[in-house]
Amino acid sequence: MNEWLLIAAMTVLTFTPRYLPFGMAGKVKIPPILERALTFVPIAVLTSIITQSSLIRHGELALNLANHHLLAVLAAFATALISRQLFIIVTVGLAAFIMAKWLL
Amino acid sequence: MSTKAKSSLFLQGALDSSPLILAAIPFGMIFGALAITTGLSSWATLAMSLFVFAGASQFIAVTLLASATALPVILLTVFVVNLRHMLYAASLMPQVENLPQKFRFPMAFWLTDETFAVVSNHVAGKKDTPGLHWYFLGSALAMYTVWATCTVIGIIMGQQIPDISSWGLDVAMLVGFIGIVVPNLKLRADWACAATAMFSTLMTYHWPNQTGLLFSSFLAISVAILLDRRVKVSVEQNHE
Numbered sequence: 230m231n232e233w234l235l236i237a238a239m240t241v242l243t244f245t246p247r248y249l250p251f252g253m254a255g256k257v258k259i260p261p262i263l264e265r266a267l268t269f270v271p272i273a274v275l276t277s278i279i280t281q282s283s284l285i286r287h288g289e290l291a292l293n294l295a296n297h298h299l300l301a302v303l304a305a306f307a308t309a310l311i312s313r314q315l316f317i318i319v320t321v322g323l324a325a326f327i328m329a330k331w332l333l
Numbered sequence: 334m335s336t337k338a339k340s341s342l343f344l345q346g347a348l349d350s351s352p353l354i355l356a357a358i359p360f361g362m363i364f365g366a367l368a369i370t371t372g373l374s375s376w377a378t379l380a381m382s383l384f385v386f387a388g389a390s391q392f393i394a395v396t397l398l399a400s401a402t403a404l405p406v407i408l409l410t411v412f413v414v415n416l417r418h419m420l421y422a423a424s425l426m427p428q429v430e431n432l433p434q435k436f437r438f439p440m441a442f443w444l445t446d447e448t449f450a451v452v453s454n455h456v457a458g459k460k461d462t463p464g465l466h467w468y469f470l471g472s473a474l475a476m477y478t479v480w481a482t483c484t485v486i487g488i489i490m491g492q493q494i495p496d497i498s499s500w501g502l503d504v505a506m507l508v509g510f511i512g513i514v515v516p517n518l519k520l521r522a523d524w525a526c527a528a529t530a531m532f533s534t535l536m537t538y539h540w541p542n543q544t545g546l547l548f549s550s551f552l553a554i555s556v557a558i559l560l561d562r563r564v565k566v567s568v569e570q571n572h573e
Contacts, residue, residue, distance in 0.1 A: 232377040235404060239394060240384040242412045248441035250422035255430035259423075266558050267424035269526050271453050272517065273553035274417050275446070275510045276530035277546045282507055284531075285538045298504050305508035309515035315352040318515075322508025326501070 294333055301326035339467045346471030349455065353447040354479050356509035357388070359502030361480045364391055365487020366497045371399035375488050382484040386477060387445065388506075389414050393543075414543045417550065421449040428456060428465050436466045443473030450513040457517065526557035 259267075283302040284290060291299065305322030312318065361382070368378040373395065381391050390411045397407045421444055429437055451472050456462055490497055518524050530553035537545030 232373055233380075235394065235398075235407065236377060236381050236384060238404075238408050239381070239390060239411050242408055243385050243387045243390055243415050243418075244442055246412070246415045246419035247422055247444045248438070250419060250426050251429050251437040251441045252434070254426040254437070259426060262558065264427065265561065266554050267420070267426075268457075269522070269554045269557040270420045270424045270550070271450060272514055272523055272526045273530045273550040273557070274420065274546070275450065275514045276527045276553070277534045277549045278446070279507050279510050279514070280531045280534040281538060281546060282503065284535060288539075290535065290538075297501060298507060301504045302507055302511055305511040306515060309511055313516040315509070315512040318512035319352050319356055319505065319508050322511065323505060326504045326508075330501075 294329075297326055297329040297333070300329045300333075334464050339464060342464045342467040343471035346451070346455075346468035346473075347475035348471075349468075350447060350451045350472040350475055352512065353451060353509045354476055356505035357447060357476065358479060358483050359505050360388055361483025362487035362490060363497065363500075363502055364388065364395070365484040365489075366491030366494070367392070367487075368395045369488050369491045370495055371395050373398065378488055379481070379484055382481050386443065386480065387415060387418070388480075389446075410543070413547070416547055418444055418449075420550065421446075421453075424453065425449075425456075428462060432466055436470075440466060440469055440473070443470070443477055445473070445476060446510070447476055448472045450510065454513060454517065520561070522557040522561040525560050526553045529553040529556040 279302060283296070283298045284292070286296055286298065294300070301322045304325030305318050308321040309318045364382070365378055368381070368391075369375060373381070381394070385391055385394075393410055393414055394407055397410060422441060429440065432440075448469065452465070452469050455468060456465065462468075487497075514527065518527060530549050533549035533552050534545060537548055539545070540548070
């Protein structure tokens with residue numbers, strides 16, 4: 230397969246969905262309910278990504294101590310309920326991951 | 334707006350993004366390492382980070398390449414995975430509608446999960462955000478520079494440590510996203526949105542090509558809107 234053809238096509242397919250709404254902004258008026266709906270995008274999409282990559286490992290639901298990704302995410306979640314500092318949340322999550330790898 | 338104000342917004346954008354950018358470092362390195370171990374050339378690997386600049390798409394392309402997937406299937410998958418960027422861009426439409434196209438182009442090109450997370454966090458709850466594009470570009474350019482650099486480091490490391498991609502370093506990204514989502518769970522509708530997204534993702538993870546992710550996102554947003562008091566109030570006002 231031509232890797233440069235792949236990259237060129239991927240560039241177009243990645244840029245287009247990123248640009249379309251920006252390009253149309255100001256030309257179309259978004260209804261208020263849709264505008265409100267879009268404010269939930271970060272929570273919806275990011276939660277789905279987190280769930281996909283922490284609760285599901287190697288294509289299966291993994292609710293066990295061997296799932297270090299899940300332990301790290303739970304530690305980060307608990308920290309985030311107390312502190313709003315992104316840096317602290319990330320540090321505790323990573324520390325939990327490293328400890329789980331070493332101890333479990 | 335003065336040059337000083339612009340550059341301070343630019344710097345603030347980069348600074349606010351730094352925890353997520355740090356979290357993306359292992360991700361970028363794993364990409365570089367993984368790409369060359371699956372047979373992509375070093376130059377093509379770097380070019381993908383420079384021109385495509387979308388972590389999830391890059392990983393999926395490389396993973397599918399490794400399993401000898403046909404080009405149209407790879408491209409379709411990449412496109413579907415990228416549809417979430419369309420949601421991101423749509424949610425920032427009110428913030429870009431007064432900007433000239435010369436700003437919208439680079440902002441669209443550099444729109445990533447990380448920059449969107451930081452920018453939407455910055456916008457949240459504010460009526461007006463003057464000079465937001467400078468904040469956005471500061472975040473995006475910092476992310477771009479680090480991503481390209483880490484890809485190069487990953488290419489070199491992949492040649493030295495072939496099994497680095499199995500270390501699970503992608504966890505950094507996940508805890509970074511936790512740090513963005515959880516502090517923004519304020520209303521009942523926010524919690525319902527997150528809970529629905531989680532539950533639905535667990536029900537649909539076996540769907541092909543990340544369609545479960547898109548379906549779950551739409552379902553979660555719909556549930557949130559149904560529970561959202563502010564929308565109900567504004568709809569009632571419109572009826573009167």
